[in-house]
Amino acid sequence: MATVPERPLVMKFGGTSVGSPTAMAQAVDIVRGEAPRWPGVVVVTSALAGTTDALLRAARAAAQGDAAAVRQARQQLEEAHWAVAQALVPASDRAEVWAGVQKHLETLENLGRAMTVLGEATPRGLDAVAALGERMSVLLLTAALRAQGVDAEALDATEVLVTDANFGAAHPDLDASRQRVHRRLAPRLRPGRVVVVPGFIAATPDGIVTTLGRGGSDYSAALLAALLPAAEVWIWTDVDGVMSADPRLVPQAHTIPVLSYREVAELAYFGAKVLHPKTIRPVVEADIPLRVRNTFHPRGPSTLIVREREVTPGQIKAITLIRDLSMVIVEGRGMLGVPGVAARTFAAVAGTGTSVLLISQASSEQSICFIVPGRTQGKVVSALEEAFAAEIARRDIDRVRALEGVVIVTLVGEGMRHTPGIAGRVFGALGAQGINVIAIAQGASEVAISLVVSEADARRALHALHPLTEN
Numbered sequence: 436m437a438t439v440p441e442r443p444l445v446m447k448f449g450g451t452s453v454g455s456p457t458a459m460a461q462a463v464d465i466v467r468g469e470a471p472r473w474p475g476v477v478v479v480t481s482a483l484a485g486t487t488d489a490l491l492r493a494a495r496a497a498a499q500g501d502a503a504a505v506r507q508a509r510q511q512l513e514e515a516h517w518a519v520a521q522a523l524v525p526a527s528d529r530a531e532v533w534a535g536v537q538k539h540l541e542t543l544e545n546l547g548r549a550m551t552v553l554g555e556a557t558p559r560g561l562d563a564v565a566a567l568g569e570r571m572s573v574l575l576l577t578a579a580l581r582a583q584g585v586d587a588e589a590l591d592a593t594e595v596l597v598t599d600a601n602f603g604a605a606h607p608d609l610d611a612s613r614q615r616v617h618r619r620l621a622p623r624l625r626p627g628r629v630v631v632v633p634g635f636i637a638a639t640p641d642g643i644v645t646t647l648g649r650g651g652s653d654y655s656a657a658l659l660a661a662l663l664p665a666a667e668v669w670i671w672t673d674v675d676g677v678m679s680a681d682p683r684l685v686p687q688a689h690t691i692p693v694l695s696y697r698e699v700a701e702l703a704y705f706g707a708k709v710l711h712p713k714t715i716r717p718v719v720e721a722d723i724p725l726r727v728r729n730t731f732h733p734r735g736p737s738t739l740i741v742r743e744r745e746v747t748p749g750q751i752k753a754i755t756l757i758r759d760l761s762m763v764i765v766e767g768r769g770m771l772g773v774p775g776v777a778a779r780t781f782a783a784v785a786g787t788g789t790s791v792l793l794i795s796q797a798s799s800e801q802s803i804c805f806i807v808p809g810r811t812q813g814k815v816v817s818a819l820e821e822a823f824a825a826e827i828a829r830r831d832i833d834r835v836r837a838l839e840g841v842v843i844v845t846l847v848g849e850g851m852r853h854t855p856g857i858a859g860r861v862f863g864a865l866g867a868q869g870i871n872v873i874a875i876a877q878g879a880s881e882v883a884i885s886l887v888v889s890e891a892d893a894r895r896a897l898h899a900l901h902p903l904t905e906n
Contacts, residue, residue, distance in 0.1 A: 454484030456522035475624025482568025505547030569633030676738030750850025769831025
């Protein structure tokens with residue numbers, strides 16, 4: 436007989452994993468199969484696929500005076516949620532569950548009317564609207580679990596996760612949240628028991644609804660796991676774990692069996708879509724393994740993410756791609772040996788609210804180049820021209836320019852650390868295909884190496900480099 440783990444399991448289901456009657460039924464089967472094996476299971480659920488986008492679109496349209504947008508969104512959401520309720524919730528329970536869904540949709544209409552009258556959608560108001568999707572999903576999933584004989588109950592995340600009032604991307608108060616988790620969540624857990632919690636949402640100490648940012652359901656699951664603490668976290672999505680490359684671009688991409696937290700953090704930062712970047716920190720600090728699995732292929736390959744893994748020297752695990760970027764270049768012979776140029780450059784960029792994804796500077800100090808999202812290129816260049824107007828006038832800086840249509844290709848792998856010849860293999864693979872590297876950057880950790888190439892060369896670069904990953 437299998438040994439029952441001492442700690443509970445936390446499972447998170449993404450929007451596509453609960454987004455249709457078939458998908459949610461599969462999620463229910465997974466939970467029902469695991470519940471008897473653990474001393475309690477916490478299920479964190481996202482909103483049904485597309486729901487959060489529909490809610491926020493309607494709220495913003497209402498603020499612009501389009502009152503009909505909220506009514507249309509309500510009808511759309513009613514249809515999607517009713518399809519799930521009709522398929523998975525028994526008739527005896529359906530009226531009560533549906534009344535709960537309707538209550539949240541009525542809240543949507545009330546908030547929408549307020550936004551139309553005020554002519555604005557505040558961050559606090561948008562969080563209140565965005566939270567409705569997860570709250571409706573929890574009602575349906577809990578009822579569907581009970582219908583299959585699972586001892587399940589719902590617990591609103593606002594009762595256990597405490598944050599500041601940074602609406603739209605709230606920061607958790609770990610001490611306050613830990614106290615509430617131990618008081619309100621942990622006592623509900625016992626063998627075979629499932630507590631269903633909405634992801635993405637939390638509350639201020641005064642109970643005002645906040646959200647953790649888009650993709651924040653992963654973060655919710657990791658926070659709850661760290662605060663309990665849990666034995667493991669399972670992220671259920673619609674792919675077979677973390678892939679060695681985007682399978683839509685590289686058909687030969689394969690599932691990576693084991694990754695370290697450091698590798699996943701690099702992958703998340705450089706464009707991998709499986710995990711929310713903030714997910715990593717809570718489970719790293721609590722040393723809790725995290726597994727990424729496919730809801731629609733539960734017995735298929737998956738990825739286990741651990742603090743440290745055995746490393747093969749020279750091993751590259753994955754390749755990522757970020758598109759729609761521009762490279763901004765500040766250049767001039769007068770920059771040579773002048774202190775403070777980099778500081779002033781990035782202070783000006785920060786003033787525009789733009790995130791810099793990669794930085795490269797030659798030892799000659801005659802130019803600095805960095806990568807920003809393409810849509811921010813214009814305001815970044817303007818800010819730099821203003822900041823260095825005097826230097827440009829006296830030709831210490833020749834010009835500030837932008838190169839459009841570039842991408843960042845990043846290779847990730849712990850095996851690259853302290854291993855000679857990695858760059859040679861990378862440049863050799865690209866050179867054999869006639870692909871020019873515009874810029875290169877590698878952090879001191881040596882876990883990732885990033886290359887900037889033309890958008891036109893992006894797909895060829897991925898295909899040239901993917902054979903370097905392990906099979």
